[in-house]
Amino acid sequence: xxxxxARSVKLLATLPLNILLNAILIIPFAIMIYLAFLKxxxxxxxxxxxxxxxxxxxxxxxxxxxxxxxxxTNTVIYTxxxxxxxxxxxxxxxYLMLGEFTGKKAVLSLIIYPLMLPPVIVASVxxxxxQPYGPVxxxxxxxxxxxxxxxxxxxxxxxxxxxxxxxADIWQWTPFIFLILYSALSAVPRRLVEAxxxxxxxxxxxxxxxxxxxxxxxxxxAVVLRALEAFKMFDYAYLMTGGGxxxxxxxxxxxxxxxxxxxxxxxxxxxxxxxxLVMLALVIRLFIWYFFExxx
Amino acid sequence: MEFRIxxxxxxxxxxxxxxxxxxxxxxxxxxxxFKSYAEWRVSYFVPKNPTTDNFVLxxxxxxxxxxxxxxxxxxxxxxxxxxxxxxxxxxxxTTFLAxxxxxxxxxxxxxxxxxxxxxxFFTLLTRMLPPAIFITPIMVYYSNLGLxxxxxxxxxxxxxxxxxxxxxxxxxFIDAVPVEWEEAAxxxxxxxxxxxxxxxxxxxxxxxxxAGLFIFLLTWSELLFALVLTNISAVTLPVHISKYVxxxxxxxxxxxxxxxxxxxIPVAIGYAIQKHLVTGFTFGMVRG
Numbered sequence: 128x129x130x131x132x133a134r135s136v137k138l139l140a141t142l143p144l145n146i147l148l149n150a151i152l153i154i155p156f157a158i159m160i161y162l163a164f165l166k167x168x169x170x171x172x173x174x175x176x177x178x179x180x181x182x183x184x185x186x187x188x189x190x191x192x193x194x195x196x197x198x199x200t201n202t203v204i205y206t207x208x209x210x211x212x213x214x215x216x217x218x219x220x221x222y223l224m225l226g227e228f229t230g231k232k233a234v235l236s237l238i239i240y241p242l243m244l245p246p247v248i249v250a251s252v253x254x255x256x257x258q259p260y261g262p263v264x265x266x267x268x269x270x271x272x273x274x275x276x277x278x279x280x281x282x283x284x285x286x287x288x289x290x291x292x293x294x295a296d297i298w299q300w301t302p303f304i305f306l307i308l309y310s311a312l313s314a315v316p317r318r319l320v321e322a323x324x325x326x327x328x329x330x331x332x333x334x335x336x337x338x339x340x341x342x343x344x345x346x347x348x349a350v351v352l353r354a355l356e357a358f359k360m361f362d363y364a365y366l367m368t369g370g371g372x373x374x375x376x377x378x379x380x381x382x383x384x385x386x387x388x389x390x391x392x393x394x395x396x397x398x399x400x401x402x403x404l405v406m407l408a409l410v411i412r413l414f415i416w417y418f419f420e421x422x423x
Numbered sequence: 424m425e426f427r428i429x430x431x432x433x434x435x436x437x438x439x440x441x442x443x444x445x446x447x448x449x450x451x452x453x454x455x456x457f458k459s460y461a462e463w464r465v466s467y468f469v470p471k472n473p474t475t476d477n478f479v480l481x482x483x484x485x486x487x488x489x490x491x492x493x494x495x496x497x498x499x500x501x502x503x504x505x506x507x508x509x510x511x512x513x514x515x516x517t518t519f520l521a522x523x524x525x526x527x528x529x530x531x532x533x534x535x536x537x538x539x540x541x542x543x544f545f546t547l548l549t550r551m552l553p554p555a556i557f558i559t560p561i562m563v564y565y566s567n568l569g570l571x572x573x574x575x576x577x578x579x580x581x582x583x584x585x586x587x588x589x590x591x592x593x594x595x596f597i598d599a600v601p602v603e604w605e606e607a608a609x610x611x612x613x614x615x616x617x618x619x620x621x622x623x624x625x626x627x628x629x630x631x632x633x634a635g636l637f638i639f640l641l642t643w644s645e646l647l648f649a650l651v652l653t654n655i656s657a658v659t660l661p662v663h664i665s666k667y668v669x670x671x672x673x674x675x676x677x678x679x680x681x682x683x684x685x686x687x688i689p690v691a692i693g694y695a696i697q698k699h700l701v702t703g704f705t706f707g708m709v710r711g
Binding site for chain 1: 434435437438441442444445446447448449451452455464465466468523524525527528530531535537538542544545546547548549551552553554555556557558559560561562563564566579580582583584586590615616619640643644646647650651661664665667668673675678679681682685686689690692693694697700701704705
């Protein structure tokens with residue numbers, strides 16, 4: 128094949144992607160950066176390209192906005208608590224599932240089914256579970272606390288509402304970490320494990336000293352991907368608590384959604400989006416560097 | 424020896440507890456979906472008089488008024504028929520477009536190191552960043568273009584944010600096709616385009632299916648973009664589900680029935696591609 132032909136095939140092959148990315152993501156992206164320096168809302172009755180330029184005013188406002196800081200704090204607390212619990216549970220489960228036992232296949236396919244459910248549906252399910260007369264209060268807590276359990280209103284107490292969100296997240300996404308760690312652990316070469324057994328190492332030592340260090344890169348992939356997903360969290364908060372009571376469970380996604388869609392303060396929402404974008408882009412860049420570019 | 428039995432028992436207990444914890448919410452939803460109005464607020468799992476009323480109400484919400492009087496009147500919600508059809512159309516079209524574009528890009532990436540690191544990084548970025556970041560500019564842009572509340576608007580956006588999966592999954596499959604086969608076909612006089620369609624495409628068909636099903640799974644579940652970009656005519660199922668939560672009058676039964684309906688397709692698809700879930704979720708970063 129001639130060199131020109133190769134070049135045209137290469138161009139042709141990536142043309143559809145380039146059209147799509149430019150038309151749907153890159154142009155709006157450019158618009159967003161411009162919007163962030165304007166003062167504009169559709170309610171002003173002018174088009175955005177006619178709006179007044181206000182410099183960094185929107186960014187200054189974001190840094191002083193208690194609700195923005197609150198949403199960021201909530202999101203970080205949520206991310207750290209869900210990911211760490213999910214990691215520990217997922218690792219424990221992956222370890223326990225390593226050996227063979229009867230019914231293992233059935234247990235495996237049961238454990239991973241929450242992964243396939245749309246988060247909207249999981250949110251819907253847990254919204255129903257946590258109703259005052261739902262099974263959480265009426266069956267499980269009643270067994271411990273007696274009739275007092277019926278008076279617990281999960282979504283009216285800031286701490287309990289937050290806990291409910293975390294429980295829903297753990298229910299749905301522990302299988303994600305489990306699945307990655309389980310496939311990684313199963314792929315550890317058997318001869319390494321056998322060699323250690325011959326030398327008299329206990330199964331716990333083998334796990335701690337041989338299997339775990341070998342799958343360290345995958346642990347980091349699983350945790351980072353999960354953390355990025357948890358940071359996006361919108362569905363659970365929007366459906367289960369609506370960010371409430373007050374703004375106690377409002378996440379950054381929910382706050383940006385409200386500012387842009389409900390309060391139609393477009394230029395401010397654009398500025399906040401950019402702040403979050405820069406923060407996350409740094410984290411993601413580091414992650415990609417660590418995985419794809421670092422000389423090992 | 425005794426210690427061993429204890430640890431073994433402990434292991435089964437932990438696995439059993441976890442299986443139960445996974446199962447209970449599902450059991451509750453199935454039970455609630457078949458309960459009659461009188462049983463929505465009681466906590467036993469097996470309905471005394473199983474009924475399919477909740478499913479009927481989803482598609483004929485005007486019957487709520489006759490059945491539950493004032494409570495139903497304040498909570499009338501559109502029938503679920505249109506959102507269900509919308510979701511099917513949008514998801515199917517997205518799947519097709521994203522796999523189509525992803526296939527060509529993956530071919531370029533596999534054979535010619537195209538489309539360059541920046542574009543690949545950008546597609547990864549779109550998956551990793553919160554969708555909330557994109558909603559503001561997309562909303563403005565779409566309203567200028569007249570794409571709000573249309574199928575096209577949703578399909579283009581969904582394709583742009585899911586095409587990453589098609590690229591990464593298909594690249595692995597195309598890498599496995601020997602270049603020699605393509606060269607042989609070219610020696611026989613086939614054009615490069617013919618080689619792509621007649622040699623490579625049939626060989627990576629399993630990859631197309633996996634990528635397609637994975638994208639279907641993701642698009643079927645998407646809420647935030649649909650919430651922002653649709654209003655009346657292109658409302659998708661997740662948006663419709665969100666209307667039931669906290670609906671005045673708390674329609675627990677129909678809500679559970681809708682959750683059940685909305686989860687049948689994704690769970691079926693999930694099991695079909697079970698083997699590839701790890702690859703899909705990690706964009707092929709995991710080679711374990």
